[in-house]
Amino acid sequence: xxxxxxxxxxxxxxxxxxxxxxxxxxxxxxxxxxxxxxxxxxxxxxxxxxxxxxxxxxxxxxxxxxxxxxxxxxxxxxxxxxxxxxxxxxxxxxxxxxxxxxxxxxxxxxxxxxxxxxxxx
Numbered sequence: 001x002x003x004x005x006x007x008x009x010x011x012x013x014x015x016x017x018x019x020x021x022x023x024x025x026x027x028x029x030x031x032x033x034x035x036x037x038x039x040x041x042x043x044x045x046x047x048x049x050x051x052x053x054x055x056x057x058x059x060x061x062x063x064x065x066x067x068x069x070x071x072x073x074x075x076x077x078x079x080x081x082x083x084x085x086x087x088x089x090x091x092x093x094x095x096x097x098x099x100x101x102x103x104x105x106x107x108x109x110x111x112x113x114x115x116x117x118x119x120x121x
Contacts, residue, residue, distance in 0.1 A: 076105055
């Protein structure tokens, strides 16, 4: 029975060590850091200029939509890497699955293009 718990005891000991090291690092960083707040450090930074607009104004989200679409299509192309590396080990079923994936990727891209998701106006 003790042999079973000894494995968990080692994991618990590891967690205690990790927490202690983290607390030591945070404490040392807090104690040794120099804090000299002034008006420039506490002000809002906006590309070197003083903030000139209210933060509650309406903002066009088109940039974010295009960025999300880019990320989606960019991350989908990452799935080609495992396929290209293991191409010699795959059978015809895998080739059909990758062709289907490419087809769905192209159809999604054409659909996004047709509905005007890439237009900036």
